[in-house]
Structures are given as structure tokens and as C-alpha cells.
């Protein structure tokens with residue numbers, strides 16, 4: 556399902572409590588401890604609890620889970636509204652990224668109840684009680700809910716996500732038929748939130764060399780563009796046992812994409828194109 560506008564949240568059935576491994580085989584310094592409980596001021600209309608991952612790099616303390624009680628009577632409907640309320644009214648030290656608050660910028664991606672999603676497009680009413688809020692999994696944490704995306708952006712950059720041409724520039728812009736433009740549907744909408752790459756088991760184990768679903772979906776977006784003239788070079792770069800073929804079609808990426816895109820299909824399209832090229 557494609558999401559065409561920000562007022563069209565995806566309707567899916569969520570696994571309410573996917574088991575997030577908290578301390579399984581973690582070394583002593585990485586173990587997540589119990590943090591503080593922040594009760595909602597009374598009287599409160601309806602209380603919702605959020606268990607939020609906290610990590611403060613400037614201290615030597617382990618990560619912890621703080622529990623915040625929110626009065627839903629004075630809070631907006633989304634998970635991001637609750638986080639903003641916590642930061643504004645309860646605990647200003649809580650750190651997270653956000654910008655557009657309507658599913659466009661991709662910055663509020665985090666792990667909510669065990670599933671990567673955008674905090675601004677996830678209704679509080681759809682979350683468990685208590686809801687669990689962690690940073691995107693399998694990424695270094697800078698602070699609290701802010702992961703370090705440096706490596707993922709480097710992988711994105713490596714697919715050279717821009718139009719490449721070899722023929723002389725025309726007098727006007729390079730045009731595209733509606734039919735060719737249609738081929739970009741389902742790919743150009745990617746907002747680079749990295750929910751998919753963070754949720755990809757192959758990327759967990761081989762993320763140093765496997766490009767992951769977000770970068771590969773972007774690679775396909777340019778391969779599918781009728782105006783691009785670097786198909787051969789792009790496929791040469793991708794045809795590699797790790798960069799592309801570490802995708803085992805597990806499809807966690809497609810399941811977790813908050814924009815309803817299908818990175819697994821994009822990866823399959825690249826593999827098909829390579830098969831066609833190699834005869």
C-alpha cells in the first residue's frame with residue numbers, strides 16, 4: 556500500500572509486543588537498567604505509560620528505561636506528541652529527532668513496541684500499555700532516541716543517488732513520458748527514515764558490506780529512471796556477493812516501512828535486471 560498523503564496513515568495490524576532483547580548476552584556495561592518513574596500530575600483524565608530508552612553518553616552510567624506517565628487529556632494523539640509533551644513539561648533532557656511531524660522528513664523514526672516506525676504517524680491509541688520506545692535497532696546511539704546514521708548515509712551515498720547522463724545536455728530539461736514516470740511510483744516516495752535497514756536481519760550481521768534495503772531501494776529508483784544513462788555502471792557496482800546478494804528476501808524491510816513502500820521488491824528488481832544483463 557502506498558501512502559499518498561500525510562493524512563492517510565497506514566492501517567496495519569501490529570505485533571503488540573515483539574520481544575525486544577534487553578539484556579540478552581549483553582556485557583555488563585551495555586545492560587539496560589531500570590530508570591526513574593515520572594508520575595503524571597494529578598488529577599489526570601486518562602493516564603498512559605511510556606517506557607523510554609535513555610542513554611546519556613556524558614555520564615558513565617548504563618542505559619536505562621525511564622517510565623513516563625502522560626495525561627492523555629492534555630496530549631495530542633501521536634507518539635511524537637507524547638514525546639514532545641515529556642520534553643516540554645516533564646523532562647527536558649529527553650532527546651529525540653523530529654521536524655515535520657507529518658511523516659515527510661523521516662527524522663522521528665524509532666522503535667515503538669518492538670517495531671520501527673515514525674513517532675509522528677503512530678497513534679498512541681495503537682500502542683501497548685505501557686508503550687516501549689527505543690531508538691532504531693542495531694545502530695550506535697548518540698543519546699536517548701537518537702541513532703548515529705553516519706554509516707547508513709555513507710551507504711546511501713555509495714549508490715550515487717543522482718541522475719547520471721552521458722549524452723549531451725538537451726536545450727530544455729530531460730523529459731520523461733507519463734508511462735516511464737509511473738515506473739518510479741513506490742520508490743521516489745522514500746523519505747530515508749532507515750526503519751527498513753535498521754530492521755533488516757542481514758544488515759544486522761553484514762551491515763559493513765551489505766548496503767541494506769534503504770540504499771538498495773534508492774539504487775533501484777535510479778536504475779528505473781528512464782532518463783538515467785548509467786545503468787551498466789550502477790549494476791557493476793551492485794553485482795557483489797555482499798552489497799546486493801546478502802538480501803535473503805526475509806522482507807522485514809517491507810513490513811516495517813512506514814511509507815508503505817516495498818524495498819524487498821526493489822531489491823528483487825535489481826537482481827532481475829542483473830540476470831537479464833548476464834543473459
Ligand code: SF4
Nearest residue numbers: 755802803805806808
Ligand atoms: S528482504 Fe532483504 S533487505 Fe529486506 S529485510 Fe530481508 S534481507 Fe533485509
Ligand code: SF4
Nearest residue numbers: 745746748749751812
Ligand atoms: S524504504 Fe521505507 S523504511 Fe526504508 S528508508 Fe525508505 S521510507 Fe524509510
Ligand code: FES
Nearest residue numbers: 654656661663675
Ligand atoms: S517528524 Fe518528520 S517524519 Fe516524523
